[in-house]
Amino acid sequence: MRVAMPDDNPRSEDGIDVRSITVGRQVLRVAIKRGAKDRPPLLLFNGIGANWELTKPFLHAMKKTEVIIFDIPGVGGSPLPSRPYRPSAIAGLAAKLVTQLGYDKVDVAGVSWGGGAAQQFAFQHRSLCRRLVLAATSPGAIMVPGRLSVIWKLATPRRYIDKDYLNNIAGEIYGGAFRNDQTLAAHHAGGMSGVRGMGYFYQLIAMAGWSSLPWLWSLKQPTLVMMGTDDPIVPPTNGKFLSWMIPNSQLVFIDDGHLFMITRPMESAGIVERFLSKDDHNNQ
Secondary structure, eight states, X not given: OOOOOOOSSOEEETTEEEEEEEETTEEEEEEEEOOOSSSOOEEEEOOTTOOGGGGHHHHHHOSSOOEEEEOOTTSTTXXXXXXXXXXXXXXXXXXXXXXXXXXXXXXXXXXXXXXXXXXXXXXXXXTTEEEEEEESOOSBSSSOOXXXXXXXXXXXXXXXXXXXXXXXXXXXXXXXXXXXXXXXXHHHHHTOOOOOHXXXXXXXXXXXXXXXXXXXXXXXXXXXXXXXXXXXXXXXXXXXXXXXXXXXXXXXXXXXXXTXXXXXXXXXXXXXXXXXXXOOTTOO
């Protein structure tokens, strides 16, 4: 049973319900793409500096699954928190949101930076997390790093602020389809909004020194690991390592770059929905 969502200026945007919800002392901008009621919704953690609107292609491609996504504090429509945080705090905030929305269980997905938050959620709130999807991500500080020139460009939020800069570097940093289709960069830039320098900095330092390696082996949730074959930010070897470390996992490669869930939304969503719809009797 869901509870009514307290909101501030609720609206429907392309069939997605969007509103602000106060969770504890933090206001979160939350978007919910409505879907089937016969299984838990998918809670999605986004990448660094990314507002929820950037995931629209994937959200719309999820034909059956209900999806919940919120802007991380300091990004998009969620105001900057009073102080820096760790992944454990984001996982705790997400768990409170899930409970406040009236759910007793969710499937959890994380993209890039959000993959770390998703891993933390699955570990920290085991009873809430049924299945886990990790896309274009790694186990944290101890990982196979991307190219130094690419990592350096990710150290600031400039690509979210300067659209001409993004157009110039999109192929280099995102790889895949962005290398050959310059219209993708312009479209991606058009969906960006609300990134703040301090919010981006908080996300950077949140993951500083964080690693899931000490406990990855203990995750019991069925896990889907998805990696792009041409990912300059998170090389695909990281996906192999995640799949090797997590006991009940499977690894899928997408012939694209870091943002394959955006550039290949139908393919990505199809893989995710097939995984989420599998019989769950062994995960009780």
